[in-house]
Amino acid sequence: MKFLKLKLILLAAIMLPVIFSCKNRDKSASEDTISELSGNPYNLEIIDTIDDYLKCVSQNENNTLVDLEDYIPNVAIDIKYATPDNFTGQIVYSQPKAYVRKPVADSLQKIQTILNEKGLGLKILDAYRPYSATLLFYEIYGDTTFVAAPWKGSIHNRGVAVDLTIIDLATKEELLMPTPFDDFSPKASHTYTNLDPIQIKNREKLFNIMLSNGFTHYEHEWWHYNFKDRDYQLMDLSFDDLEKIKEILKSTK
Numbered sequence: 001m002k003f004l005k006l007k008l009i010l011l012a013a014i015m016l017p018v019i020f021s022c023k024n025r026d027k028s029a030s031e032d033t034i035s036e037l038s039g040n041p042y043n044l045e046i047i048d049t050i051d052d053y054l055k056c057v058s059q060n061e062n063n064t065l066v067d068l069e070d071y072i073p074n075v076a077i078d079i080k081y082a083t084p085d086n087f088t089g090q091i092v093y094s095q096p097k098a099y100v101r102k103p104v105a106d107s108l109q110k111i112q113t114i115l116n117e118k119g120l121g122l123k124i125l126d127a128y129r130p131y132s133a134t135l136l137f138y139e140i141y142g143d144t145t146f147v148a149a150p151w152k153g154s155i156h157n158r159g160v161a162v163d164l165t166i167i168d169l170a171t172k173e174e175l176l177m178p179t180p181f182d183d184f185s186p187k188a189s190h191t192y193t194n195l196d197p198i199q200i201k202n203r204e205k206l207f208n209i210m211l212s213n214g215f216t217h218y219e220h221e222w223w224h225y226n227f228k229d230r231d232y233q234l235m236d237l238s239f240d241d242l243e244k245i246k247e248i249l250k251s252t253k
């Protein structure tokens, strides 16, 4: 009997690390995980503390959320969710920051080099998005064609999706695309063709360079691209937390 007890304790000790994982696991694997988190009404597995995030980074450097402005010095950033000028009409992000996981940043850096040679450059419109913003977006706009289903979480919450466009480096002007960012209409779709040929050409320019460098497109939004490897956890760290983390990582280097 004692031996059985010991075996059970050992088994529990082996099982314990399964509760905390830096890798994305499917719903069936996470369903039995008890969430103690507030702001997590769908009981998802979400990294929402600096400590858990740092554990993931120490397990695998690819988990690092990279600040694109640090990583790609001449990248243009225009984060509408850090202003009231977005579909919610309110400031959602505490800072106008664009973070993505390291392999995504590497690909974007490569794309930027290719574009720069042609006098063009990337403008990032949104990147990592805290899970709490995904909850808010769905509350305001309940159509999951254009905002992520909060019961699954957004690929932006995993740090492997990016919303972006192309600018002319000389003028800093955006190339003419089919619609503005976050235009939730059929015109934003990749299959929409009732457009000026320049708009189609520019949409294709972005599509081609993204797809040849590790990204996949999203049918309904010309500006949204997902990284091919999405095997990363949902996160709910604020942009202020990410700034703190940058300082912590700097001091431990």
Ligand SMILES: [Zn+2]
Binding pocket: 126, 156, 161, 162, 163, 223, 224, 225
């Ligand atoms: Zn997006």
